[in-house]
Ligand SMILES: [Zn+2]
């Protein structure tokens with residue numbers, strides 16, 4: 272019998288701890304949402320409406336509001352729990368400390384409004400007392416947590432943050448006391464009627480919109496890929512035709528300089544012969560030999576077998592990393608860049624460009640500033656986070 276009681280007590284303890292929340296288990300709901308509903312108590316429409324209100328406040332730069340729903344704090348003082356969570360997440364701006372956290376411990380029948388230390392004035396405490404006692408607790412007692420939280424946040428925005436986003440009160444006045452199952456459906460109507468909001472939408476709430484976006488992205492990416500592949504095929508074809516006319520790697524422009532083109536001697540009209548790469552070196556200047564070695568210019572030498580006349584032909588390679596040297600005119604100038612200091616979000620960087628001629632040995636160094644990296648802050652959704660605000664625990668508590 273005693274053993275049974277012990278087992279029963281143990282089971283009770285286990286089941287209680289399963290419903291309870293530890294502070295360290297609660298991760299910040301942002302950037303997805305301002306609502307952390309750990310037990311799925313609130314309807315999806317209610318969460319959307321709360322996100323609409325909270326993101327409007329955040330976008331206006333007036334403050335941050337977050338709503339946390341758990342079953343139980345497992346004996347931990349609710350005020351302390353909510354304040355610790357507030358400071359752990361850092362709700363509100365770090366300088367202005369203008370955040371508010373609303374905690375609902377459903378099983379404990381407890382609610383807390385915690386104000387950031389920047390807005391924790393006697394006047395605002397009066398406001399949150401009134402919101403808790405007159406707006407939230409009556410709805411909690413009627414077992415309507417959705418309306419309690421939505422009306423509470425709406426009133427909080429209006430009185431503490433002077434941001435009036437309330438909708439006609441008749442919509443809520445007509446809602447009777449209802450069990451929680453139907454309460455969710457009751458709320459869905461006014462929330463759905465709310466004006467199109469820049470609210471955060473989680474993927475589970477809006478599967479069709481995201482699905483459509485995904486399809487658009489995938490089809491778009493496939494089209495771009497197909498187009499790029501087509502361009503590549505066309506370029507490859509052109510290249511093949513051009514190289515077929517010339518020698519390996521040369522193009523149609525070079526046809527007149529190729530071995531297939533019969534060059535006539537201007538003196539005696541005899542067919543000139545193209546000297547091989549080894550044989551033509553004797554006729555090239557030192558600078559031309561460097562260009563030949565670097566493959567920046569292709570030099571060809573023709574010799575007339577009858578009158579020994581020599582003609583030189585220079586073809587600049589299309590794609591070469593070498594530039595012409597200002598000093599000696601040889602196309603043997605190469606440059607290398609070294610990043611001396613990387614650019615950051617806050618400061619410019621420095622780049623050194625070393626230029627060197629492979630023929631005359633001319634050297635130059637130049638330093639260039641690198642632009643600061645611009646910070647991308649998206650206006651909605653992904654960029655949201657709590658600002659690092661703190662609270663010393665001011666606000667209001669409610670039990671029902
Ligand atoms: Zn000749």
Ligand SMILES: [Zn+2]
Nearest residue numbers: 596599628631
């Ligand atoms: Zn040079």
